Amino acid sequence: MNAPHDDDARWVDRATALLDASADNLDAATLSRLNRARQAALAARRGRWRPWTVGAGLAGAAAAMLAIAIGLHGRIDAPSSQAAAPLDATDIDVLSSDDDTLDLSENLDFYAWLESQPVDAHGG
């Protein structure tokens, strides 16, 4: 096998020009086939799902499911929500009354003893 020659450039240029000409002079039927192949490839691109569109679709579906779940939960809990009406000032006073809570905790022993006594011993 010979080593590459310095004058390769001449025949390489000629070969390149011939290849260019052969590509430029394709017949109409072949060009039409190439055009159809190109359009088919581009149509496949337009028709495919892109990752971000899938992600957006999933996010939308998740949001819709969440909204439905919240709506159903609200309906099921509707009666109990009425019971949990906002506390008024009187309720807060009762709950925060230190006197009552102290009385209860201080008299726990008494109530336990009273519970253990026979009915007759209650004097009733």
Added chain:
Amino acid sequence: MTPDSALIAIPGCLMAAFDDPPAAPRAERESRALEAFLRGIERRALRMAELSTGQREDALDLVQDAMLGFVRHYGDRDGGEWQPLFWRVLDSRLNDWHRRQRVRGRWWFRPARNEDDEDPIAAVPDAREPGPLARLADAEATLALDGALRALPIRQRQAFLLRVWEGLDVADTATAMRCSEGSVKTHLFRALANLRDALEVHR
């Protein structure tokens, strides 16, 4: 940036975000760029496939398949990366085609061709006949060149066509052929030597 200027800049950023072209026109622009790229490369791709297969029908099928694969896998890449990636897809399809041909040859009890072990020059009986390449009419010279190129092992032919005809640099040729840059240089060296020998009398 002072707090006041930041307050002024934020609406500006928001406006800039709204000024961005919507997704649909951008996709349309990308599609047009992709079409222009494919339109610019498809003829050479067909000739390359034809030189590899020796048949126009198979070559057309391979180019169509390469376009689909390229658009599917690399259509979203930056346009500057398209050229070597397209040739990479086509090169892969050509290698698959040759592999199938070898399997088919074995099935029919024909000796499988191992192009790298063969003397490619021996397979070019007619290329020397018409006379010096430089003095041939274009049609005859093209036939002689086609014969010499077809006789090359596929890797040598691809290295010559991608590096010399398509004008890819060594790195991009290596990307297209899925091999090292050193392999590209070796394949090209051998291709040039074989083509020179085959076309010697035509120079």
